[in-house]
Amino acid sequence: xxxxVRNSAFHFILALLIGFGAGLAYSWLISPVSxxxxxxxxxxxxxxxxxxxxxAASYASNQDLPRAQARLNLLGDADPIxxxxxxxxxxxxxxxxxxxxxxxxQLATDLQRGYVSEPFTPTPxxxxxxxxxxxxPTATDARIQVSEEATFTPPPTIFFEQxxxxxxxxxxxxxxxxxxxxxxGPGAPFILTSQETVCDNAKSKLMQFVxxxxxxxxxxxxxxxxxxxxxxxxxxxxxxxxxxNGYADFVMEADTVYNIRIVTGGAFVTDVRAPxxxxxxxxxxxxxxxxxxxxx
Amino acid sequence: MSSTKxxxxxxxLATGIALGLVYGWVVSPVEYVDVTPDVLREDYRVDxxxxxxxxxxxxxxxxxxxxxxxxxxxxxxxxxxxxALEYAKLNNFTEDEILALQNLLTAMQTYQPGENPAx
Numbered sequence: 506x507x508x509x510v511r512n513s514a515f516h517f518i519l520a521l522l523i524g525f526g527a528g529l530a531y532s533w534l535i536s537p538v539s540x541x542x543x544x545x546x547x548x549x550x551x552x553x554x555x556x557x558x559x560x561a562a563s564y565a566s567n568q569d570l571p572r573a574q575a576r577l578n579l580l581g582d583a584d585p586i587x588x589x590x591x592x593x594x595x596x597x598x599x600x601x602x603x604x605x606x607x608x609x610x611q612l613a614t615d616l617q618r619g620y621v622s623e624p625f626t627p628t629p630x631x632x633x634x635x636x637x638x639x640x641x642p643t644a645t646d647a648r649i650q651v652s653e654e655a656t657f658t659p660p661p662t663i664f665f666e667q668x669x670x671x672x673x674x675x676x677x678x679x680x681x682x683x684x685x686x687x688x689x690g691p692g693a694p695f696i697l698t699s700q701e702t703v704c705d706n707a708k709s710k711l712m713q714f715v716x717x718x719x720x721x722x723x724x725x726x727x728x729x730x731x732x733x734x735x736x737x738x739x740x741x742x743x744x745x746x747x748x749x750n751g752y753a754d755f756v757m758e759a760d761t762v763y764n765i766r767i768v769t770g771g772a773f774v775t776d777v778r779a780p781x782x783x784x785x786x787x788x789x790x791x792x793x794x795x796x797x798x799x800x801x
Numbered sequence: 802m803s804s805t806k807x808x809x810x811x812x813x814l815a816t817g818i819a820l821g822l823v824y825g826w827v828v829s830p831v832e833y834v835d836v837t838p839d840v841l842r843e844d845y846r847v848d849x850x851x852x853x854x855x856x857x858x859x860x861x862x863x864x865x866x867x868x869x870x871x872x873x874x875x876x877x878x879x880x881x882x883x884x885a886l887e888y889a890k891l892n893n894f895t896e897d898e899i900l901a902l903q904n905l906l907t908a909m910q911t912y913q914p915g916e917n918p919a920x
Contacts, residue, residue: 513806513809516806516809516810516813517809517810517813518813519813520809520810520811520812520813520814520817521813521814521816521817521820522817523814523817524813524814524815524816524817524818524819524820524821525817525818525820525821525824526817526821527817527818527821528817528818528819528820528821528822528823528824528825529821529822529824529825530821531818531821531822531825532821532822532824532825532826532830533825533831537825537830537831538826538830538831541840541842542840542841542842542843543833543836543840543841543842543845544841544842544845545841545845547833547834547835547836548835548836548837548838548841549835549836549837550835552837552838552872555838555869555872556838556849558869559849559852559853559856559869560852562852562853562855562856562859562860562865563851563852563853563855563856565856565859566855566856566858566859566860567855576848576852579845
């Protein structure tokens with residue numbers, strides 16, 4: 506051992522290791538490489554959420570889907586559409602207003618479809634102009650002209666002429682007012698068009714909703730309230746765009762009766778419960794249910 | 802210990818330090834995974850401000866815009882937007898984009914926390 510300590514090679518290696526350790530400690534702990542040109546993909550998760558909100562808000566303004574897609578790609582999400590949907594659901598679960606989550610859901614829906622679903626109506630933007638002030642005032646020769654003879658202009662006399670409140674005219678031709686033709690809009694009522702039992706073990710106790718427009722296009726953002734004797738749940742269509750923009754679902758409990766209300770349009774369905782299904786082995790299990798609503 | 806040995810040890814120590822620094826700074830530098838937006842590259846920062854400006858054109862919510870810009874650092878929102886506007890002018894952004902940034906700058910210059918002016 507004593508001979509080892511006296512050995513030159515030992516001293517050399519020991520000094521080398523100590524030096525290496527000191528260099529590593531300096532470069533990793535004391536003065537690590539400082540990051541100055543990071544990409545959005547490196548952002549912390551909560552900042553990525555903020556970034557997505559900004560992308561969706563910008564998209565709500567300019568309706569530029571390719572640009573929104575390119576911006577989302579910067580975040581490096583494996584599935585940008587799922588990331589948007591998940592964030593929107595998270596926001597709703599945290600009690601944020603639907604209006605805050607809506608741009609995210611809308612962008613997810615449009616990315617899923619591949620086109621802008623809402624027609625873009627540009628908002629007239631107020632322009633602010635700052636008047637330019639000339640910093641070097643120049644004297645002008647324009648002077649106020651004062652005439653020696655002051656003239657007095659009397660104020661105009663107020664004159665009232667009473668007009669009859671209503672003057673029936675015989676000459677005018679009465680034109681019939683246009684008849685109001687109801688058309689199904691975003692707020693048009695939904696009608697339950699089908700209620701199907703789904704006997705599939707993978708969808709056991711799953712209450713599925715599909716909300717369609719009068720043209721049978723799926724409608725996102727429709728609020729649904731499910732109530733039962735011990736509680737209530739609210740959710741929206743369109744947060745699972747991979748299953749359809751007008752799709753929503755809810756997991757039921759066996760032997761519980763549910764009432765369903767579509768908030769937009771006010772459709773109301775009572776006494777919904779998980780149906781009984783039987784698998785190929787003859788074993789009973791609670792099945793699922795598929796409810797389709799459509800605007801007339 | 803002879804002077805030759807001392808020189809050898811010092812040389813070994815210096816070599817070790819040099820190797821350690823090269824390894825720590827070049828070969829395997831500290832990897833950042835959860836960075837804050839203030840270290841974003843400038844073009845990404847400007848694009849983020851532009852997104853905020855485009856959103857502001859739609860909702861006119863100065864409060865939300867100020868909160869979004871605050872993500873980029875502790876500087877005043879108007880300073881951040883002003884820098885972004887300069888960058889946009891130097892890098893041939895479109896007229897619409899520059900106008901959006903100018904309008905956001907005006908909004909941020911007159912912004913008082915808590916307000917939400919209507920257009």
